Every structure is written in C-alpha cells, then in structure tokens.
Amino acid sequence: MKSAAFIAYKDSIIGYLREFIKGLQTNSYWIEEELRSFDEKLIETVIKKVFAYERAIPRLETVSDRDIDENIR
Numbered sequence: 001m002k003s004a005a006f007i008a009y010k011d012s013i014i015g016y017l018r019e020f021i022k023g024l025q026t027n028s029y030w031i032e033e034e035l036r037s038f039d040e041k042l043i044e045t046v047i048k049k050v051f052a053y054e055r056a057i058p059r060l061e062t063v064s065d066r067d068i069d070e071n072i073r
Contacts (some may be wrong), residue, residue: 022070 024031038046054068 050072
C-alpha cells in the first residue's frame, strides 16, 4: 500500500509541475516585462535580501560572499 500511495503522490507532483511549467511558458513575456519595469532601488533591495538568505543557508563547504553575489547577479 505504501508504494501505491507513493506513486499517487508522485503523479500528483508531476501534474503540478507540468501545470507550473505551462503557466511559465504562457506568461513568460508578461513576467519578463514586469521584471524589466522594476526600478533599480527595488532590484537592489531584492538582491540584498536574496544575498542575506543565501548567506544564512548552512553548508558543509565554505562559500565566499563573492561567489554568492556572482550567483545572484
């Protein structure tokens, strides 16, 4: 029974991901336009928050601030 439940759960996740990807494909141009309309101050605020979040993630390896910044931008 556990494997049947897992397969049902897996199928529901796959369905969700398919719909999500379809939504991204359908709305990608609108999303791009919205992102391009953001002013520089808002972009910098978001980048700072993402940087702080990424920096707070516990990791086994050491990741420099420079590497985090390069990955964000």
